[in-house]
Amino acid sequence: MTSLRVLALMHKELVPPPDAANLDLAAADWRTEFNVISALREIGHDIQVLGIGDDLGVIRQSTNEWKPHVAFNLLEVFHNVGVFDQNVVSYLELLRLAYTGCNPRGLMLARDKALAKELLSYHRIPVPDFVAFPRGRKVRKPKRLEFPLIVKSLTQEASIGIAQASVVEDDQKLRDRVEFIHQSIGTDAIVERYIDGRELYVGVLGNQRLDVLPIWELLFKNLPEEARPIATESVKWSPKYQEKCGIKSAEAKDLSPEIAGQIQHICKRVYRILQLSGYARIDLRLDANGKIYVLEANPNPQLANDEDFAESAQRMGIKYQNLLQRIINLGLRWRPEYPG
Numbered sequence: 001m002t003s004l005r006v007l008a009l010m011h012k013e014l015v016p017p018p019d020a021a022n023l024d025l026a027a028a029d030w031r032t033e034f035n036v037i038s039a040l041r042e043i044g045h046d047i048q049v050l051g052i053g054d055d056l057g058v059i060r061q062s063t064n065e066w067k068p069h070v071a072f073n074l075l076e077v078f079h080n081v082g083v084f085d086q087n088v089v090s091y092l093e094l095l096r097l098a099y100t101g102c103n104p105r106g107l108m109l110a111r112d113k114a115l116a117k118e119l120l121s122y123h124r125i126p127v128p129d130f131v132a133f134p135r136g137r138k139v140r141k142p143k144r145l146e147f148p149l150i151v152k153s154l155t156q157e158a159s160i161g162i163a164q165a166s167v168v169e170d171d172q173k174l175r176d177r178v179e180f181i182h183q184s185i186g187t188d189a190i191v192e193r194y195i196d197g198r199e200l201y202v203g204v205l206g207n208q209r210l211d212v213l214p215i216w217e218l219l220f221k222n223l224p225e226e227a228r229p230i231a232t233e234s235v236k237w238s239p240k241y242q243e244k245c246g247i248k249s250a251e252a253k254d255l256s257p258e259i260a261g262q263i264q265h266i267c268k269r270v271y272r273i274l275q276l277s278g279y280a281r282i283d284l285r286l287d288a289n290g291k292i293y294v295l296e297a298n299p300n301p302q303l304a305n306d307e308d309f310a311e312s313a314q315r316m317g318i319k320y321q322n323l324l325q326r327i328i329n330l331g332l333r334w335r336p337e338y339p340g
Contacts, residue, residue: 003044004328007068007097008037009059009075009088012051026239032304033074036324039305040072043321054079056091063097070331071099072324073300076157083111083155085300093336100331102299106276110297111155113190116274120294123273125266127294128285130192135182139175145193150230151177154188157298159236161185167194167228195295197287199231200252202267203301203309205326207277207334212264213312214251221246249308251315255286263292270297278330281309303327 016034017023025031040047050062052075062068071092078084086107092099102110110116114132121127129145132154141149147169153161161181168174174191181189203213220229222245234241242248255263267282274297281301285293301309305320313323 001044001325003046004069005066006040006045006047006328007059007062007066007071008033008040008047008049009052009071009073010049011075011077012053014074015049015051032302032307035305035320036072036074036303039321039324043325052078052088056088059091059097060095063095068097070328071097072328072331073099073101074303076300083108086111098332098334100327101278102280103275103277103334103336106274106280107299109274110276110280110299111157113152113154113296116297117192119273120270123269125270125273125294126292128192128195130190132188132190133178133182134188139178141171141174141191145191148194149174149191150194151181151189151191153181153185154190156185156187159231159233161187162230162232163234164227164230164232166232167230194228195285195287195293196228197285197293198252199229200263200284200286201249201308201312202263202282202284203279203312204267204271204276204282205279205313205330206271207330210268210271212267213309214315215255215260215263216249216308216312217252218249218308219247221248223247249311251312259286259290259292266292266294270294277334279309279327 010033014030014033016030016037020034025034037047037049048062048066050058073089075085075088078088086104089099089107090104109119114130117127117130131142131145133139148167151166151168166177168177178189181187199218201216205211218231223229235247263284270282271280276297276299281298283295283298285295303310310320310323
């Protein structure tokens with residue numbers, strides 16, 4: 001394997017400490033960054049870690065001085081704005097620096113959940129009925145939308161703003177929750193029909209030629225009886241809550257070959273319709289009648305070695321180091337003018 005100069009881009013506050021041997025990795029905010037850096041060094045790459053704040057000039061400086069072969073992009077926001085991640089990647093393209101993960105157009109299409117759903121609906125991909133409520137717009141539920149509904153941020157990822165209170169069953173709670181998203185999260189809101197069913201995740205790797213990873217499922221073993229099985233912030237980020245409620249992700253069981261094939265086919269279509277590249281995770285719901293709904297597409301999902309994306313790759317026989325190398329190879333092959 002050829003040793004490469006890899007510029008690892010991450011948020012300044014998520015740069016791992018120089019010596020993490022005696023620290024609790026499971027609780028560390030910088031766990032993903034540490035996993036990626038460590039694995040890339042283990043396979044022989046020369047890594048320069050670059051913490052990004054609110055200045056992209058440091059990327060240009062490092063590029064000019066160190067001449068990296070590729071940037072490993074672990075940034076999720078810029079200036080604390082989720083949709084600005086596409087601008088960082090556009091800047092890398094202007095610098096003619098190869099990078100890992102999704103291209104700017106795919107990020108733009110996927111980050112706006114309403115726009116993504118409109119595109120998918122046009123191509124007859126099943127999505128829940130939905131409506132977007134921009135900040136400042138009066139909340140009035142369309143007649144076609146039936147309770148219960150779930151209220152989310154239009155653009156934020158990582159379950160930010162999602163709680164049990166996000167599922168609403170009357171007009172007043174709907175107005176209250178939309179106002180919460182507008183005021184507390186600071187983004188527009190999307191409201192969609194709540195689909196009761198199994199929460200499934202499917203990883204996809206590739207630019208033009210796609211590999212679909214095994215179907216993964218978020219399991220809720222000990223939720224309180226009144227709680228909905230949804231991926232709230234606590235479900236996503238609180239180890240104590242996960243342990244208390246028996247929440248884990250694992251390979252989806254008891255899916256018929258027909259349903260599994262439909263899911264994988266749909267995920268490939270979603271990936272191509274939204275013009276994604278590199279790697280992504282598609283989130284779906286499977287209801288009791290066997291109907292599949294696409295909830296959203298997540299470009300550049302979490303890459304910690306014990307997250308669902310890496311674990312599903314491992315189930316397919318792709319070791320963690322090999323997964324990261326494949327992601328780098330896809331980045332090196334991507335060309336904005338001639339995607340490949």
